[in-house]
Amino acid sequence: MAEKEEAMDMDLTDEILEEQAENEAEKQLEEEQEQQEPEEEIAEPEAEETAKKSFFKKKEKKKDKKDIQIEELTDRLKRTMAEFDNFRKRTEKEKSAMFDMGAKTIVEKILPIVDNFERGLAAVPEENKEDAFVDGMDKVYKQLMKTLEEAGVKPIEAVGKEFDPNFHNAVMHVENEELGENVVAAEFQKGYTYKETVVRHSMVQVAN
Numbered sequence: 519m520a521e522k523e524e525a526m527d528m529d530l531t532d533e534i535l536e537e538q539a540e541n542e543a544e545k546q547l548e549e550e551q552e553q554q555e556p557e558e559e560i561a562e563p564e565a566e567e568t569a570k571k572s573f574f575k576k577k578e579k580k581k582d583k584k585d586i587q588i589e590e591l592t593d594r595l596k597r598t599m600a601e602f603d604n605f606r607k608r609t610e611k612e613k614s615a616m617f618d619m620g621a622k623t624i625v626e627k628i629l630p631i632v633d634n635f636e637r638g639l640a641a642v643p644e645e646n647k648e649d650a651f652v653d654g655m656d657k658v659y660k661q662l663m664k665t666l667e668e669a670g671v672k673p674i675e676a677v678g679k680e681f682d683p684n685f686h687n688a689v690m691h692v693e694n695e696e697l698g699e700n701v702v703a704a705e706f707q708k709g710y711t712y713k714e715t716v717v718r719h720s721m722v723q724v725a726n
Contacts, residue, residue, distance in 0.1 A: 618712075618713065618715075621669070621670075621712065622712050622715065622717055625666070625669075625671055625710070625712050625717050626717055626718065628662075628666070629710060629717070629718055631662075632659075632662065632663070632666075633707070633708075635655070635658075635659040635662070636659070636708075638655065639652070639655065639656060639659060669712075670712055670713040671710055671711070671712050671717070672710065672711050673708050673709070673710055674686070674708070674709035674710060674711060674716075674719075674720045676702045676705040676708075676709065676720040676722050677702055677703070677704065677705050677722075678701065678702065679701070679702050680698075680700060680701055680702075681700045681701065681702055681722070681724045684716070685709060685711075685716060685719060685720060686702060686709070686719060686720045686722045686724075687709075687719040687720065687721050687722065688722055688723070688724045689706065689721055689722070689723070690704075690722075690723040690724070691723070691724050691725075691726075692704075692723055692724070692725055692726075693725070693726060694725040694726065697725035697726070698725070698726075699725070699726045700724060700725075700726065701724070701725045701726075702720075702722045702723070702724060702725075703722075703723045703724065703725040704722065704723040705720055705721070705722050705723075706721040706722065706723065707720065707721035708720060709721070
């Protein structure tokens with residue numbers, strides 16, 4: 519009996535030792551797996567990013583010849599359009615300048631006619647101003663002045679204004695205590711501007 523009990527105890531001891539050994543082996547495997555998993559997780563994103571970069575690089579390198587030709591033609595077209603737009607603006611500016619020069623020349627030729635109208639109407643005696651002929655001439659004069667004004671022609675203000683060499687041409691000086699220094703006292707010939715450009719300076723008398 520004693521021998522049987524000893525044999526049973528030996529068997530139990532062996533089983534317990536085997537179970538402990540198995541448990542320790544499992545623990546070691548689990549620890550090794552836990553240590554390996556983070557490395558794999560870290561390695562996967564890096565591998566994905568490297569794969570993406572290499573993919574896009576390949577895509578950039580593989581640029582079609584047709585796409586290159588289209589880009590070149592598009593660039594040429596844009597430059598041609600820009601050059602044409604500059605040419606159009608420059609041409610319009612030159613045309614406008616030429617038109618203004620021609621209009622200014624015409625205005626200069628019309629101004630003596632305006633002067634004659636004004637001299638003739640100013641010479642009419644007071645008792646004859648109601649005559650039909652004088653009235654007709656006055657209406658023609660007013661129509662002419664209105665047309666010139668609509669075209670951009672304006673008379674230069676002179677009498678009572680400070681002398682300005684940009685608009686006035688002084689031909690006489692006079693001493694006048696009532697007027698301030700360097701003030702236009704009288705106007706001998708009316709001056710005109712066309713679109714802010716002087717066509718004819720006013721011929722004036724300057725005080726003091």
